[in-house]
Amino acid sequence: MSSERETGVGTDVELVPIAELVLKGSPRSTGEDAEHARSLAELDSEAELPPIVVQRGTNRVIDGIHRVRAARLRGEWAIRARYFDGDDAGAFVLAVESNVRHGLPLSLADRKSAARRILREHPGWSNRAVASVVGLSPKTVGALREQHGAQVTEVRIGRDGRVRPVSAASGRERAREILLRDPTSSLRTVSAAAGVSPGTVRSVRMQLTGQATAVVPEQRAGEQRATAQRVTAQRAAEQRAASPKQNPDPRRARGPAPRPAGPDRTSAMLRALRSDPSLRFNESGRLLLSVLAVAAMDANTRERLVGDLPDHCVDFVAELAEASGQAWQELARRLAERRSATADPN
Structure with missing residues (x-):
């Protein structure tokens, strides 16, 4: 820094x-x-x-x-x-x-x-x-x-941009819930989702494995169903809050075509991204924040740029702007593919 x-x-x-x-x-x-x-x-x-x-x-x-x-x-x-x-x-x-x-x-x-x-x-x-x-x-x-x-706050963002729980107990509980839902999850996947170290995930997994012999199958199945129901209810509530008038189906709610952003929404989103240390403190994030500033450009600024541009630069800038637009369209397409892949559990 x-x-x-x-x-x-x-x-x-x-x-x-x-x-x-x-x-x-x-x-x-x-x-x-x-x-x-x-x-x-x-x-x-x-x-x-x-x-x-x-x-x-x-x-x-x-x-x-x-x-x-x-x-x-x-x-x-x-x-x-x-x-x-x-x-x-x-x-x-x-x-x-x-x-x-x-x-x-x-x-x-x-x-x-x-x-x-x-x-x-x-x-x-x-x-x-x-x-x-x-x-x-x-x-x-x-x-x-x-x-x-x-x-x-329940979690804090470190200098490296990673999110970590303030309480180790809450992180271990999140890791436990993830492993109960999907025991085959890798250490690194659970570690990233729960905000704890892979070693902590390994420890939680060993505890769950040891409990398996002491807990009857009906109890464990009931615990897994209860955890799954809590997670499903939480996701449904988040989706309703984000899109109250849209179809609650998660694949449609997180579809590849986000709604167009107006000037106020664009500025608000850009401010939120600029305050996120996970972008501020790494090279790719800083580059992204720099180029996203163009998206927040208002009409007056665009008109000033056009009006102040020397005549001999107009052709070059117009060609570069068109190429930039094509690059942004391709970036939007790739992000839409990632949204779809994230929304589809299969």
């Missing part, structure tokens, strides 16, 4: 007028350090300052406020910048992570304050995931979680 792998930060560097930048929302409670800004301005004044990071749409500076101050002291009218495509919660995480890793470090009080806010906005993140962002120990983050009554 180093600053070189920031989720949603583009690689293109643009020259942005300083007058258009917003210097608010810093995780630094004491504000900017004037002496630090002067030092940056005087340090090799002929050299360009490193690019700052700016949130697209708001022009708020996420990383590099002192560099902006230094550029002003030098009398410059613009500064190099890269754009971050994400919501305010993601921008705050990136701002904290950047200020912990380089530049003028955040104070201990600021890092604790940042941890509390991240715990409120991302209650599903593990203590280690939050600690890696704010530069505190997992133990300290855990204490902050308890002190300030952060929302309790």
Whole structure:
């Protein structure tokens, strides 16, 4: 999670007028350090300052406020910048992570304050995931979680994007239910579904195997039927909640043709994906989030892109846009196949 792998930060560097930048929302409670800004301005004044990071749409500076101050002291009218495509919660995480890793470090009080806010906005993140962002120990983050009554979740998402149960007992119970439904399931399959290690699944399987001689067949059959009924009822409820007016058949509910998304729904889905560490913390996920930003482009942005495009670029961009559309159609087809395969138990 180093600053070189920031989720949603583009690689293109643009020259942005300083007058258009917003210097608010810093995780630094004491504000900017004037002496630090002067030092940056005087340090090799002929050299360009490193690019700052700016949130697209708001022009708020996420990383590099002192560099902006230094550029002003030098009398410059613009500064190099890269754009971050994400919501305010993601921008705050990136701002904290950047200020912990380089530049003028955040104070201990600021890092604790940042941890509390991240715990409120991302209650599903593990203590280690939050600690890696704010530069505190997992133990300290855990204490902050308890002190300030952060929302309790059954599972948490770690730095690697994997979902793990907060309670080992709940994970073992999920593994037990899966093995009762299908004793032939592999260790890795059950491990991924229950959020526990393969070793834990092996232990649960051994316990169930040992119980088989002590439990009469009628009892075990009854237990399996009860578990299957609970799972079926839960799935039916989830399907009704997701598609209350559609056919409750699971294969139709999860068919290959998802309903078209309007602008509001598209933005909401994109925000949800950007806040998911299982995408944020791996290379494929970060690439996907970057290209999905195009889907959230509104009509005004599209018109501006068309209007501002130089005439000599129109043919090339039109051809690339058409090729991109074909690529997205193929991706949609492959995802539809995966949806169908997941919906069909056979």
